[in-house]
Amino acid sequence: MITQISTHSFKYRGFKIIKLKVKKGTQRKHNYSVQLDEQEFGLSDSIDSAAEYIDKLYAMRGIHTGINKFVFNGAEKVE
Numbered sequence: 001m002i003t004q005i006s007t008h009s010f011k012y013r014g015f016k017i018i019k020l021k022v023k024k025g026t027q028r029k030h031n032y033s034v035q036l037d038e039q040e041f042g043l044s045d046s047i048d049s050a051a052e053y054i055d056k057l058y059a060m061r062g063i064h065t066g067i068n069k070f071v072f073n074g075a076e077k078v079e
Helices: 045-062
Strands: 005-008 008-013 015-019 033-038 039-044 068-074 075-079
Touching: 008 045, 015 045, 033 045, 039 045
Parallel strands: none
Antiparallel strands: 005 008, 008 015, 015 033, 033 039, 068 075
């Protein structure tokens, strides 16, 4: 479940999804940033696609680190 934690940020499975400000007159394709602690994992077009991306990260975690643990470039997150 995606939980709104402030006007422009959401929490999903331990990750933050940050809604980026779009300047008027620009055609920005990516509107949401996926972050864990201080590390950014990418940009998404919608909040739903950001959640799908996080689900994919969870699916990949067991291959590299074992169950219930993320290690990405030195940042570790235990579920």
